[in-house]
Amino acid sequence: MNPLIEKQFVVERGHAYTRLLLVAAVVAVIAAASVPFWAESSWMHEFVEIACYFIFALMWNVLAGYGGMVSIGQQAFFGLGAYTMLALGNFWGVNPFVAIAIGGIVAGLVAIPVSRIAFRLQGGYFAIGTWVISEVFRLSFANLSAVGGGAGTTLTALRGIDKATRESWTYWVALLCVVASISLVYLFLRSKRGLALLAIRDNPVAAESQGIAVGSMKLAMYAVAACGAGLAGALYFVGNLRISPDAAFSVNWTAFAIFMVVIGGMGRIEGPLVGTLVFWLLSKFFSDFGSWYLMGLGLLAIVTTIYFKHGLWGYVQQRWGWSLFPTQRRLVLTTRPLA
Amino acid sequence: MIELLLQGVLLGGLYTLFALGLSLMFGVMRLTNTAHGDFIILGAFGALSLNGWGLSPWLADLVVLPMAALLGYAVQRYVLNQTLGKDPVPSLVVTFGLSIVIQNALLEIFSADPRSIESSGLNTQSLALSDSLSIGVLPTLILLIALVATVGLQWLFANTRLGRAFRAVSDDPEIAELMGLRSKNVYALATAIAFALIAMAGVLQGLRTTVAPSDGPMLLLFAFEAVIMGGMGSFWGTLAGSMLLGITQQVGFRLDPGWGVWAGHLMFLFLLLVKPQGLFPKTR
Numbered sequence: 216m217n218p219l220i221e222k223q224f225v226v227e228r229g230h231a232y233t234r235l236l237l238v239a240a241v242v243a244v245i246a247a248a249s250v251p252f253w254a255e256s257s258w259m260h261e262f263v264e265i266a267c268y269f270i271f272a273l274m275w276n277v278l279a280g281y282g283g284m285v286s287i288g289q290q291a292f293f294g295l296g297a298y299t300m301l302a303l304g305n306f307w308g309v310n311p312f313v314a315i316a317i318g319g320i321v322a323g324l325v326a327i328p329v330s331r332i333a334f335r336l337q338g339g340y341f342a343i344g345t346w347v348i349s350e351v352f353r354l355s356f357a358n359l360s361a362v363g364g365g366a367g368t369t370l371t372a373l374r375g376i377d378k379a380t381r382e383s384w385t386y387w388v389a390l391l392c393v394v395a396s397i398s399l400v401y402l403f404l405r406s407k408r409g410l411a412l413l414a415i416r417d418n419p420v421a422a423e424s425q426g427i428a429v430g431s432m433k434l435a436m437y438a439v440a441a442c443g444a445g446l447a448g449a450l451y452f453v454g455n456l457r458i459s460p461d462a463a464f465s466v467n468w469t470a471f472a473i474f475m476v477v478i479g480g481m482g483r484i485e486g487p488l489v490g491t492l493v494f495w496l497l498s499k500f501f502s503d504f505g506s507w508y509l510m511g512l513g514l515l516a517i518v519t520t521i522y523f524k525h526g527l528w529g530y531v532q533q534r535w536g537w538s539l540f541p542t543q544r545r546l547v548l549t550t551r552p553l554a
Numbered sequence: 555m556i557e558l559l560l561q562g563v564l565l566g567g568l569y570t571l572f573a574l575g576l577s578l579m580f581g582v583m584r585l586t587n588t589a590h591g592d593f594i595i596l597g598a599f600g601a602l603s604l605n606g607w608g609l610s611p612w613l614a615d616l617v618v619l620p621m622a623a624l625l626g627y628a629v630q631r632y633v634l635n636q637t638l639g640k641d642p643v644p645s646l647v648v649t650f651g652l653s654i655v656i657q658n659a660l661l662e663i664f665s666a667d668p669r670s671i672e673s674s675g676l677n678t679q680s681l682a683l684s685d686s687l688s689i690g691v692l693p694t695l696i697l698l699i700a701l702v703a704t705v706g707l708q709w710l711f712a713n714t715r716l717g718r719a720f721r722a723v724s725d726d727p728e729i730a731e732l733m734g735l736r737s738k739n740v741y742a743l744a745t746a747i748a749f750a751l752i753a754m755a756g757v758l759q760g761l762r763t764t765v766a767p768s769d770g771p772m773l774l775l776f777a778f779e780a781v782i783m784g785g786m787g788s789f790w791g792t793l794a795g796s797m798l799l800g801i802t803q804q805v806g807f808r809l810d811p812g813w814g815v816w817a818g819h820l821m822f823l824f825l826l827l828v829k830p831q832g833l834f835p836k837t838r
């Protein structure tokens with residue numbers, strides 16, 4: 216090697232257009248925030264619903280795509296967040312929009328003791344074990360007469376507010392939740408801890424040997440994912456007003472999240488985003504077909520898993536190298552002669 | 555009290571049949587089949603339609619069992635084998651997808667109504683054990699079938715060429731291949747046996763009570779709880795886990811009809827906390 220050449224490197228975090236994308240995103244959010252002033256209320260309702268699916272899928276992706284913990288029981292925290300919001304609003308007079316955040320936090324806190332049981336199982340066993348846990352939640356709430364038992368109850372806390380105001384606020388809060396959860400997940404993945412997360416995903420044993428506390432990272436991820444799921448649940452039922460254990464703790468929430476993440480691409484933020492978009496389009500055109508539509512979704516998930524392991528965005532990224540949320544670090548070596 | 559235990563054990567017999575197939579697939583290829591319960595229901599509806607065309611339940615069983623074994627072989631060979639590996643995600647997603655497809659296909663064909671297989675009075679006959687105690691003929695028969703199936707599987711694993719192949723690919727598929735086994739084929743044979751058991755369980759479930767297209771997930775959870783409570787890697791453990799689940803559920807049902815399933819789940823979680831390896835762990 217020529218000693219007169221100095222080796223230098225820079226760590227590249229994004230592309231030239233990353234900044235441009237950020238500006239575009241800000242513009243898009245501002246435009247979206249103006250929707251209640253000119254759009255129909257049905258649009259807002261639809262957005263709130265899709266936002267809940269998206270946040271839930273994003274958090275499922277954090278858990279499964281990065282943490283390697285495939286859970287079929289995230290609806291436990293979805294329902295828990297929803298019921299917490301409802302109880303705070305109906306019984307203690309807390310503003311439901313504030314209660315959405317508290318619902319998320321409660322779900323995240325409850326996840327810590329729950330993990331003591333769930334983490335006894337791994338891989339496929341973990342998946343079904345978490346499902347059992349969510350069933351325990353469902354049956355417990357179905358036996359609670361204070362919240363209407365199996366028949367469910369209605370969110371009465373928003374009664375005094377007129378419909379247009381309620382819908383606008385629900386929409387804005389949903390938008391805020393979406394922006395906040397994307398930003399949080401993105402910033403987390405770009406941080407040093409995010410790097411640890413990627414290391415765990417690729418090889419937990421090797422990560423542990425490099426000094427990463429795999430156990431506590433997994434617990435943190437489980438709690439964060441539960442918090443996000445609780446947030447989505449609370450938000451969903453502020454938009455819907457009517458709640459029942461069967462709806463709040465339905466395994467379909469996780470089923471749809473799995474579908475969205477698998478179609479979009481697991482282990483990347485763009486995955487749930489693209490997946491939610493596909494899911495929304497499919498449901499718009501085909502959901503009238505009922506069980507045929509659901510059969511189609513199931514088949515699509517099977518085919519994608521076997522033949523397109525990295526989902527739609529994985530394909531895009533491999534083919535063109537696109538990345539909306541660059542989380543990778545690239546070492547770029549530059550050499551220059553010593554003067 | 556004795557009656558309660560007896561009812562629990564009889565229910566446990568049915569759960570044993572639910573759980574053996576799952577235990578087999580866990581044991582041989584570490585595969586979690588989330589569609590397990592839906593395949594049970596599929597078996598029940600298979601027998602139900604044959605029954606509708608005039609076949610007796612036992613004759614229908616004779617037709618459904620080999621068909622299920624063939625289906626199991628094909629599903630493993632052409633679908634599930636492609637998903638095996640260190641990463642549990644593909645197999646989970648694919649079986650979950652299968653679960654949704656089966657549920658909705660059954661819903662489309664048979665509607666959401668619960669139905670049961672006509673057994674010409676078998677499900678109401680009972681044997682009097684004493685003046686105050688009698689047990690149903692059908693549940694007793696199911697318990698006997700479950701015992702025979704457990705003994706049979708245990709024997710198959712311990713004493714036959716096929717059982718040795720199962721154990722070999724379970725311990726280390728690569729070394730087993732070096733010894734001349736085709737692990738993918740062995741896996742498919744294991745799933746074929748598991749599916750025959752699944753279909754058996756489905757037919758008996760349909761005879762004993764009602765089945766509806768959406769029942770599958772619940773049966774999967776029961777089977778899973780029984781396997782984990784009993785301890786992985788031994789069919790006797792699965793039998794014990796099923797009995798424990800059956801008895802716990804019966805006690806729960808007795809306290810309040812809404813608590814049976816709940817009590818079973820809680821027992822499972824409790825045991826997971828205090829004895830994560832299950833009642834009869836077989837150290838490998």
